[in-house]
Amino acid sequence: LAKTTQPISMDSYEGQEVNITCSHNNIATNDYITWYQQFPSQGPRFIIQGYKTKVTNEVASLFIPADRKSSTLSLPRVSLSDTAVYYCLALNTGFQKLVFGTGTRLLVSP
Amino acid sequence: EAGVTQFPSHSVIEKGQTVTLRCDPISGHDNLYWYRRVMGKEIKFLLHFVKESKQDESGMPNNRFLAERTGGTYSTLKVQPAELEDSGVYFCASSxxxxxxxxxxxxxxxxxxVL
Incomplete structure (x- = not known):
């Protein structure tokens, strides 16, 4: 299963755009890049998923270059409530189990 | 639509006792997963049910852990006997x-x- 690497932590101010980059050099053909968000005392919450190019939903955008060895989660105009841990995972369509790393702890300040 | 529910939210037991955790998946979801995070570590996969069958139980730590999903609806995870290192947060997911x-x-x- 593909291993992902992402920053341990990031700080931002309210209203800024936050980009979290994830490396996945050994990504497999049937791996999808999936991002989850987790608040304290809650379970992880699905944010966005993509295979290649760009995906956008009401919460975030996900950019995946052609070689798929990295991806960038973009959160536009963050607010205090976006303070959370963000996990980048490679979800294999065959195995279906999520392999969590340490995630990126995002702290948004006023 | 109701989300995934788990019971209890918190359980405190003594070493050697038995505890049963319950998970109710989203209605209609055939897949049910158990994960756990022990203190200071990452969230780890335990096992995956497809309906009532165990698809993948490669993450189960040892035979003190028993997961069931009778009828393909809710699932239980029993720990017997519980040890100190079993302390952590147990997550259930469905898809x-x-x-x-x-x-x-x-x-x-x-x-x-686990005390």
């Missing part, structure tokens, strides 16, 4: 089967404390 990368929806978790 539909689409044939692709199925989105997993997580419950709030059960915090298990």
């Amino acid at each position: 539909q089967t689409s044939g692709g990368a199925d989105t997993q929806y997580f419950g709030p978790g059960t915090r298990l404390t």
Whole structure:
């Protein structure tokens, strides 16, 4: 299963755009890049998923270059409530189990 | 639509006792997963049910852990006898089967404390 690497932590101010980059050099053909968000005392919450190019939903955008060895989660105009841990995972369509790393702890300040 | 629910939210037991955790998946979801995070570590996969069958139980730590999903609806995870190192948060997730990368929806978790 593909291993992902992402920053341990990031700080931002309210209203800024936050980009979290994830490396996945050994990504497999049937791996999808999936991002989850987790608040304290809650379970992880699905944010966005993509295979290649760009995906956008009401919460975030996900950019995946052609070689798929990295991806960038973009959160536009963050607010205090976006303070959370963000996990980048490679979800294999065959195995279906999520392999969590340490995630990126995002702290948004006023 | 109701999300994934877990019971209890918190359980405190003594070493050697038995605890049973319950997970109710989203209605209609064939896939059910158990994960756990022990203190200071990452969230780890335990096992995966497809309906009532165990698809993958490669993450189960040892034979003190028994997971069941009778009838393919809710699932239970029993720890017997509990040890100190079993303390942590146990998450359940469920997903539909689409044939692709199925989105997993997580419950709030059960915090298990073994004294």
